[in-house]
Amino acid sequence: MKKIFVTGIGTDVGKTLVAAILTEALQADYWKPVQAGNLEFTDTDRVKELVSNAQSCFYPEAYRFHMPASPHLAAAAENIEINPDKFILPEATNHLVIEGAGGLLVPLTAEFLIIDLIAQLQAEVILVSQNYLGSINHTLLSILCLQQRQIPIKGIIFNGPPTPSSEDYITQYTRVPKLGALLPETEINLAMVQHYAAQWRPNL
Numbered sequence: 001m002k003k004i005f006v007t008g009i010g011t012d013v014g015k016t017l018v019a020a021i022l023t024e025a026l027q028a029d030y031w032k033p034v035q036a037g038n039l040e041f042t043d044t045d046r047v048k049e050l051v052s053n054a055q056s057c058f059y060p061e062a063y064r065f066h067m068p069a070s071p072h073l074a075a076a077a078e079n080i081e082i083n084p085d086k087f088i089l090p091e092a093t094n095h096l097v098i099e100g101a102g103g104l105l106v107p108l109t110a111e112f113l114i115i116d117l118i119a120q121l122q123a124e125v126i127l128v129s130q131n132y133l134g135s136i137n138h139t140l141l142s143i144l145c146l147q148q149r150q151i152p153i154k155g156i157i158f159n160g161p162p163t164p165s166s167e168d169y170i171t172q173y174t175r176v177p178k179l180g181a182l183l184p185e186t187e188i189n190l191a192m193v194q195h196y197a198a199q200w201r202p203n204l
C-alpha cells in the first residue's frame with residue numbers, strides 16, 4: 001500500500017488541491033495530521049468535498065488549532081505542546097495520502113519539523129512546486145533537504161502557469177521526475193479533480 005506525504009515548497013502552493021486529486025486518482029484515504037487555522041472549513045473538509053469515489057476514508061487530525069500560523073506557534077497559543085508520539089498512522093488497508101502544513105522545515109515543536117514527521121511516518125514524498133520567480137530556488141532547496149535525509153521522493157507536481165524552462169532545470173538537476181502539472185483553474189470542482197486524477201494516475 002502506498003503512503004504518500006504531500007508537502008510543498010511553502011504554504012498556499014496548492015497542497016490541498018493536489019492531495020484531493022491524488023486521493024481521487026488512487027481512491028486513497030486522506031489524513032491531515034495538523035490543521036492550523038480555518039477550523040470552520042478544514043483542508044480535510046475541502047478534500048472530502050472534492051473527492052467523489054466511494055472508497056476514500058478521511059481520518060481526524062491528530063491536532064487542530066485555531067491560529068493560522070506555524071503549528072508550533074498555533075499550539076503554544078493554546079498552551080499545548082505537540083507530542084510527536086501522538087502522530088500515529090491511521091490503521092488503513094488502503095493507500096494513504098497525508099498532507100503536511102506549509103513546507104518541509106515548518107516547526108511542530110522546538111525540535112521537530114514537518115520533515116521529521118515524514119521520516120517518522122516512513123512515507124514517500126510528492127512535492128508541490130508552484131511556478132513563480134524564486135520557485136527554482138525553493139524547489140531545489142526542498143529536494144536537496146529531502147535527499148540529504150534520504151527520504152524517498154516520488155516526484156513533483158508543478159502548479160500554476162506552465163514554465164517549461166524552470167521545470168526542465170529542476171527535473172534535470174535533481175533527477176526527480178515530474179508527475180503532473182496543475183494549471184490555473186477558474187472552477188475547482190469534482191469534474192476538474194477527476195480530469196487531473198485520470199491524467200496523473202499512470203504516473204503514480
Ligand SMILES: Nc1ncnc2c1ncn2[C@@H]1O[C@H](COP(=O)(O)OP(=O)(O)OP(=O)(O)O)[C@@H](O)[C@H]1O
Nearest residue numbers: 011012013014015016017101102160182183184185
Ligand atoms: N491551480 C490552481 N488553480 C486555481 N486555484 C488554485 C490552484 N492551486 C491552488 N489554488 C487555490 O489557492 C489556494 C491555496 O491552495 P491550497 O489551499 O491547496 O494550499 P496549501 O498548500 O494546501 O496550503 P496550506 O499550507 O495552508 O495547507 C486555495 O484557495 C486553492 O483553491
Ligand SMILES: C[C@H](N)[C@H](N)CCCCCC(=O)O
Nearest residue numbers: 011036037068069070101102
Ligand atoms: C496557516 C497556514 N495556512 C498553514 N496551515 C501553516 C503554514 C506555516 C508556515 C510557517 C513558515 O514557514 O513560516
Ligand SMILES: [Mg+2]
Nearest residue numbers: 015016043099
Ligand atoms: Mg492545505
